[in-house]
Amino acid sequence: MENVTCPFCGLACDDLQVDVAAGMPVPVANACATSREAYRRLAPVPGLTARVGGTPVLLDVAVARAAQILGHAINPLFGGFATDLSGARRIVQLADRCGAVIDHMNSTAKLRNLLTVQDAGWITATLAEVKNRADLVVLLGTDAVSRFPRFFERFVWNEESMFDLDPRSREIVYVGQGLDMRAGCAPDGRAPTSIPCRVDEIGEALGAMRSLLAGLAPQAQVVAGVPLPQWAELLEKLRNSSYGVIVWAAPDFDFPHAELTVQTLSALIKDLNRTTRVCGLPLGGSDGDFTANGVLMWQTGLPFRSSFATGIPVYEPHLNSTQRLLDSGEADALLWVSAFNPNRVPPRTELPTIVLAPPGANFEREPDVFIAVGTPGVDHAGHYTRTDKVVALPLRKLREIGLPSVEAVAASIEASLQQAAN
Ligand code: SF4
Numbered sequence: 001m002e003n004v005t006c007p008f009c010g011l012a013c014d015d016l017q018v019d020v021a022a023g024m025p026v027p028v029a030n031a032c033a034t035s036r037e038a039y040r041r042l043a044p045v046p047g048l049t050a051r052v053g054g055t056p057v058l059l060d061v062a063v064a065r066a067a068q069i070l071g072h073a074i075n076p077l078f079g080g081f082a083t084d085l086s087g088a089r090r091i092v093q094l095a096d097r098c099g100a101v102i103d104h105m106n107s108t109a110k111l112r113n114l115l116t117v118q119d120a121g122w123i124t125a126t127l128a129e130v131k132n133r134a135d136l137v138v139l140l141g142t143d144a145v146s147r148f149p150r151f152f153e154r155f156v157w158n159e160e161s162m163f164d165l166d167p168r169s170r171e172i173v174y175v176g177q178g179l180d181m182r183a184g185c186a187p188d189g190r191a192p193t194s195i196p197c198r199v200d201e202i203g204e205a206l207g208a209m210r211s212l213l214a215g216l217a218p219q220a221q222v223v224a225g226v227p228l229p230q231w232a233e234l235l236e237k238l239r240n241s242s243y244g245v246i247v248w249a250a251p252d253f254d255f256p257h258a259e260l261t262v263q264t265l266s267a268l269i270k271d272l273n274r275t276t277r278v279c280g281l282p283l284g285g286s287d288g289d290f291t292a293n294g295v296l297m298w299q300t301g302l303p304f305r306s307s308f309a310t311g312i313p314v315y316e317p318h319l320n321s322t323q324r325l326l327d328s329g330e331a332d333a334l335l336w337v338s339a340f341n342p343n344r345v346p347p348r349t350e351l352p353t354i355v356l357a358p359p360g361a362n363f364e365r366e367p368d369v370f371i372a373v374g375t376p377g378v379d380h381a382g383h384y385t386r387t388d389k390v391v392a393l394p395l396r397k398l399r400e401i402g403l404p405s406v407e408a409v410a411a412s413i414e415a416s417l418q419q420a421a422n
Contacts, residue, residue, distance in 0.1 A: 107321070
């Protein structure tokens with residue numbers, strides 16, 4: 001099958017060639033190692049569809065038990081939330097019905113960006129703009145490829161662009177330590193520039209660059225462990241670029257109050273846009289996080305970590321975190337959805353737990369209810385929002401092994417709740 005969309009990271013590459021002849025999809029062209037491994041771990045597990053208390057049961061029995069748990073819960077928590085567009089829509093509907101808090105498995109990282117956007121907005125680029133326009137790509141605290149393996153292949157060293165730009169002439173700068181910079185070497189062997197700096201000190205460097213741009217020379221001669229002239233040089237590159245792009249990945253900003261670094265970066269980008277064009281490119285979108293958040297946003301106007309407990313959606317980014325609600329004992333039941341990756345299991349908890357995940361999921365503690373679901377883009381068709389959020393790519397069904405979708409299971413749980421209420 002040609003032009004298959006891969007749902008295993010936010011790039012959602014739509015050019016894979018997948019062999020589906022043997023009933024198990026095997027990528028044969030354009031797949032990266034992450035994608036090949038993701039398809040491999042979705043191998044069917046014979047006879048496994050649903051369990052209650054560890055005992056295999058019919059799907060209807062598992063659905064009825066899940067509805068019973070959610071029907072009795074006062075403060076249910078819906079975590080994971082890794083699914084496609086239709087699955088997310090049904091999960092939001094179910095959360096509304098149950099008065100649940102809804103959160104995503106990636107929300108801790110995602111909030112580093114979200115808090116900035118909510119506070120002051122930002123200027124970002126699409127992947128098509130990077131591919132066709134960027135003459136300078138600066139990577140902050142990330143090498144991109146560790147999490148988004150084909151980023152350089154598809155969007156930086158592309159052979160052609162729509163305008164006059166020769167993609168091979170792009171300049172690449174890495175800011176950070178321990179980054180894999182091999183992908184940043186130009187096709188002609190030109191090495192990227194590297195500024196080794198601790199990731200949690202990048203904010204300090206961005207602040208210094210803002211001062212320099214404003215004509216206020218910082219007194220310090222070394223900022224974030226790097227001589228000030230190197231930051232001045234990077235600033236000049238950005239000022240002289242005709243379309244600079246600054247890339248970061250929120251999961252790599254894993255330190256306290258990293259949202260302040262994103263905030264300073266956004267402010268610097270705005271400052272630079274007074275005289276040239278510079279955009280941010282926040283890489284994300286894995287495990288369907290942008291897909292699920294998009295659905296929640298257009299249905300409620302609010303992002304992850306919103307609660308339906310009062311009958312209207314209420315957003316509280318700190319109080320409604322999955323881990324806090326579990327640690328504090330405020331939640332009394334957990335519904336966990338992980339349709340793309342059987343290894344993303346729920347955090348350890350003694351609460352009554354329902355898990356919707358692919359058949360290969362292994363648990364430290366068996367959930368009260370486990371329902372094996374299909375993976376969007378493998379077991380059923382669907383839609384998946386790419387990292388730049390401007391495109392929802394169609395996912396295709398590649399095999400039939402009888403697994404229901406998250407959408408179908410959530411609809412059945414809701415129907416069972418309705419039946420019990422009548
Ligand atoms: S880069 Fe991401 S979307 Fe592309 S093939 Fe690899 S895992 Fe799939």
